[in-house]
Amino acid sequence: MVRLLILLFALFALALPAPARPEASDIAAAARGVVRVVIVGTDGQRVFPVSHGTGFAVTPTRIVTNAHVVREVLQDDTLRIAIVPPDGDGADYGKVASVSSVKDLALIEVTGALRLPPLTLTGIAAGDGDEVAAVGYPMNVDRAQGLGLADLFRPQPPVKSRGFVSGIRPSRDFDTVLHTAPIARGNSGGPLLDGCGRVLGVNSFGTTSDDSSDAEFSFAVSERELLPFLKSAGIDPAVNTMPCRSMAQLDAAERERLQVEQAAARARMARRAESDRVRRDRAQLEAQLSVMDGRENAMALAGLLTLLAAAAGFAAWNLRDAGDGGKKMRMASALAGAAMIGALAIWFTRPGLDAIDRRVADAMAQDPGDGDAAQPDTDPVAAELTCSIEPERSRIVSEPPEDLDFAWNPGGCVNGRTQYGFADGKWTRLFVPNDEDTIAVNSFDPETKVFRIDRYPLPQSAMARARAARGAYQAPACGAPNAAGQLGEKQSGVVALLPRQANERLVYACRAKGS
Template identity: 60%
Template sequence: MKRFLILCAALFGLLIPAPSFADPADINAAARGVVRVVIIGTDGTDVYPVSHGSGFAVSPTRIVTNAHVVTQAAQDDTLRIGIVPSEGNDANYAKILSISPRNDLALVEITGSLRLPPLTISGNPNSDSGEVSSVGYPMNVDQAQGLDLNDIFNSQPPVKSRGFISGARPSRQFDTILHTAPIARGNSGGPLLDGCGRVLGVNSFGADSGGSDAEFFFAVSTKELLPFLRANNVNARVNALPCRSLADLDEAERERIERQQTAARAELAERAEQTRAKRDRVQLEAEQAVQEERENTMALAFLLVLLGVGAGVIAWQAWMQQGEPATDGDTHDSRTERKLMIAGTVAAAALIAALALWFTRPGLDAIDRRVNAAMNEDDGSDGAKQPASSNGEGTLLCTLQLDRSRVTGTPDPELQFTWAEDGCVNERTQYGFSGGTWSRIFVPNQEDAVSVNRYDPVTGEFRTDRYLLSRNAMTSAREARGKYTPPKCGTDGAAASLGDMQGAVTAMLPQQPNERLVYKCEARTD
């Protein structure tokens, strides 16, 4: 009985899928675009905070928050809205672009030089389970840290809390998500994120629990958020793909490689069996052909020997008859001489031809030569039919492989570039070569993300790994990148030199990227 229970428990464990946990790196990456939204008052001389909530970037300059966070500023011209980022000390003011009290959404725009990394919004509104994270600036945490209202003007990382989706339901006349990721006053307007750091909703309020902290919380769903953004001409990043971890992706990649290797071994075994059967058939045909040729040659040589012997007998008889008198006016010697000459010539020619046929008849080694020639001829004809490789030089069209990618943003479904044998792309961008891999690292000044592009000319695979870094990490990466100048295309040793240079940047990157995009490239046919 005990063994039966253990077996049932094991089977039950196999049937229940393992829980999907949020990737801290993705949540941290999304948190870069989460801000504190501060309502600021003034007494004519000094400015002071009145209240605050949270918000998140949907473009470099536009912030989504709750309507109730900024309503006071909308109704009082003496109040202003401040945006305090999670990193740096460049807090800026913002103006209200739109308020929608019906679904508690608001859109504000930064009026200063501050620029933020936009968050990606989940395009799958039907998820009613799974782990989620709330990100924002709860006031109770500020109070626990002993921070006063003036301290909130300083940049601080937002608070992250985990929970689970409890269901999607309409409330207060708009669509909301019920969840258990704790929020408090000050979290209003912050994002509710899935495991890949994509926005599932805008945290708005908690369930009433008699004055104590609520156990269930509500977020305005993307069914409300996306139409609101479209109505305000915001082209937000939207991703409706399933959230996959890199661990799952790596495991799937290992299984794919194993399947390819198994299929390759099976194909190799099948081709070997076909080759063996073909060789056996060719061997049999060659043996039969050689044996037939040997027999025909030997028979012809035997006939020539008989002819030679017969001619030799006639020649011998003619030689023996020399000197006998003739009866027809001609001398017997002249006739026998001609007879001797003709018979002797025929005998000699027949014997020589017989010897030539005998010694030139096909030997048994001719079988192997004919088999090898036939196999090589067939291989050459098959090889001539093989298409040329599409992964060499030339213009390539690359298609995104969704089943092999981890997509957290909104990538291009297709890429096109021209690849040269020396690693030059589009005749101007040199790729580095190191450790058997072609790669190029891009560290932009306008975006807090490092991209590592890799291309394999043998398999035609193009891969982009994107690392969403903090401001400090990006500053360090830009400094490391600024210390070298990539060599130009066509320069001697350019690929190896750049491969060494890029090592200073790759050494600073995290172990795993936030996004991995895998493309399959083929030569363009048009």
């Protein structure tokens, strides 16, 4: 019966519209801010762990966990809280900043120098059948690996497990997310993540049963409980309520968009070609009629002048013996000569057939056609731009960004101070910050006026290598000789350290400021 119910549940889940699957890069990015929370005591000579759970950062120095994880610290002031990050040099200490036993939530403040990348909350309720991921430090995995007590203070990557949302329901006086991602003792306080690595809830407890055939379910304190708790503690966490799409879905949509744009461009070209053909045929006909009329008129006039020249010549011949001393003969001869010269001039200057082609070319140049075929001005000139995010082309896993302004120079200088590199036909600038474990690759296309930011969150060890690679070169100043080409080549060392795929992409459409 149980197996039948599980099968029916799986078939029901498959029948639902497919949501974005949790991507490994998103879960790994979120896991950078997931820590082991160790309750430690001392006998005066050594420090030893009493219990442990999981937590995750909501600010660089504030960590969410379950209230029951820190319950012993609240009851015994000789105990302390150790915060063990998943990567880096070692542990730090923290203190309880706020607690809600009713909601099973607690907030820990780091008291040392440890700084963590905060996780983003989803801000929207989980949907039945959505695939989710639980991240934490289950004790049974520690035991299976043979980890000793001392190993709890050593940075270790958290364990990730996947499952599906089975429903939203009130439990123990607070809203919970029921899901099938496996958790165990030690997972308490860890995040339940959606497909984009955003927090849906705080894992709290799981089902228990003496029957090994029973299906296992887990409960996470809902994000609807977490948000008010954080706000009451003075924390304004990063929240993203946008739909979650995988990078594969985004790439597929981008390919479809490009295909639509290419089809539209081909249609415009076909319309323009047809329009040009019609205009050329009309211009050809008009030119032919005009030229042929001109030729016929010139030939007729030349014929008339030739007849006049012949008549005047004949008259001059007959007047050679006139008794006026040859005056009338000379006048008639002059008229005959002038008429013949005029006839020859008109004959040789009549419009030729090549005039038809010239008139067609002039007509086509003077009439550029209709506005549908006109091409936009895409010259990569200097410009003051305002850029707005295009949500349908972006994958935003942190807080939605605001519009941005910048000035672009054809040499790749932004805002008069930041030089962009040029390589492989692209303008790019890599940013490797010292206070954040995320590399940003900014790019700009002057022709389409599209600005794009690809973000690559990295573990601390990978960031250390990236910072070393970035420190190996000095970015040239704006206007330096071959600045764009030099920077494009120098940045390649950092690019080689980046993952195959970013986990966040921000695409902006830019326009002239004030337009």
